[in-house]
Amino acid sequence: MPRRSQKKPNTPPSRLTWSPQTELIGLEFELVPEKDAYLYPQYTIGLHAWFLDQVRSQDPELSAYLHDGESEKPFTISALDGEITSSGRQVKLSASTSYRWCVTAxxxxxxxxxxxxxxxxxxxVDLRNAPLKIRSCQxxxxxxxxxxLLNSEHGETLTLKFLSPTSFRRKGHHFPLPVPVNVFHSYLRRWNDFSGMPVDQDAFLDWVDSCVLITRCQLTTMKVLAGKxxxxxxxxxxxxxxxxxEASHQSEFQQLFYALGKLAxxxxTGHKTTFGLGQTRLGWTSEVVQDIPDVQSMLAKRIEDLTEIFKAQRKRTGGERADEIASKWATILARREMGESLQVVAQDLGMPYETVKTYAKLARRALKIQK
Structure with missing residues (x-):
């Protein structure tokens, strides 16, 4: 374990303690900008990078694992929750207003x-010239x-609410529906990686497909930005x-079903949970939980439209590589159209500046051909 550092001056007081045997925990930070702050629409990339940099400064080995590890990611972060509005091509955080941000292990x-x-x-928390003061952590x-979780009490049904946009990967595409197999496959992957009590995936998902019912739902879909x-x-x-x-015929799977719900x-839920998507809580809500600023929705729609154009142009080559290039071209061009510098885009995407510059040129040229 890394050496404990001395408390820095002017940091928020923290008396948080928990058992060293803990495997799962969630923290909520109250963040306050001292003046109006303007962020680029994909600011969750900055939150992700800032958090990993905090880890790197104290435990480089853990940071490398969180960044590059091939297993499921053993953490999540949320987007900012609070009064966020569109301001031109940016999103605005208001001075002296509290915003909540969650991190889980x-x-x-x-x-x-x-x-x-x-x-x-x-x-x-420093988000590219937009410092957010940490007022509290709980x-x-x-x-x-x-x-x-496995041995805890439970009711007859399991109710989940999805606070931020949630999606799954299915046959190379995004799938925005909480089909039971997709939902519980999402949780089981984390369970099998981190619990030390792995379960046969195929057998459990066959049971889910046969025995888990949707008894009610209320959902809204929207286009959102997704990580890098x-x-x-x-x-x-x-x-x-x-x-x-019939579910009770395999009582061990029934017990796991409720445990996975409490893991949520x-x-x-789903993918991109380290970039704010898929934030989930127990319980029911009849309200649309999170408003997406217009500028974020606009950029997400532009990236999606450009991606389809570039995929269609590259359909002869096909394959995952062609789709990935089309997505990168679309992201780079759309963000450049929003006024962001190629240097910033390159930094966010973790790509060499010259590569991003070349992709931007190729994307503009391809768009002219399409027109």
Missing amino acids: LSRRVQEWLAQWVESLPSV IAHVPTTYAE KGAVTGFTGAIEFGLTK PYCG
């Missing part, structure tokens, strides 16, 4: 780092373990799952 190693980090939190999801590349169509809202009478607030 899905493994003992990550929670150990969080326990050390909260003892000496920095004074601000526990949002109680410290627990996978075994405790492209845009997705995601859903928000709520869903209630129930079980058939920690691990999120």
Whole structure:
């Protein structure tokens, strides 16, 4: 474990403690801009990068694993929750207004780092010239373990609400519906990677397909920005799952079904959960939970439209590589049209500047051909 650092001056007080045996925990930060702050629409990339940089400064080995590890990511971060509005080509955060930001840990190693980090939190979250003061930090999801989730009490149904747009990958495309197999496959992947109690995936998902019912749902879909590349169509809202009478014939799967539902607030649902998508809570809501600023929706729609154009032009080559290039071209060109510099785009995408510059030229040329 990395050496504990001394508390820095002018950092927010923190008396958060939890058992060293903890495997799952969620923290909520209250962030306040001292003056009006203007962020680029894909600001969650900055939150993601800032968090990993915090890890890197204290534990480079853990940071490398979180960034490059081939397993499921053992953490999530949310977007900012609060009064966010469009301002031209940017999103605006209002001075002296509180914004909530959540970080969760899905493994003992990550929670150990969080326990050390909260003892000496920095004074601000710095999002590219938009410092957000950390006013407070508190526990949002109680410290627990996978075994405790498995053995906890439960009701007859399982109800989940999706606070931020949620989507899955299916046959190379985004799939914005909470079909039970997709939902529980999402949770099972994290469970099998981090719980130390792996379950046969095919057998469990066959049981889900046969025994899990949707008893009610209320959903809204929207186009949103998704991490470093492209845009997705995601859903928000709520869903209630129930079980058939035959479900009890495999009681171990029935027990896991409820445990995975309680895992959802920690691990999120679907993909891009380390960039703010798929934030999930237990319970029901009849309201649209998160408003997406117009500028974000506009950019997401532009990226999606450009991606389809570039995919159509490259259909002869086909394959995942062609689709990936089309998505990168679309993202780079759309963000450049929004006034962002290619240097900033290159930094966000983790690509060499010259490559991004070349892709921008090729995308503009391809767009002229299409017209």
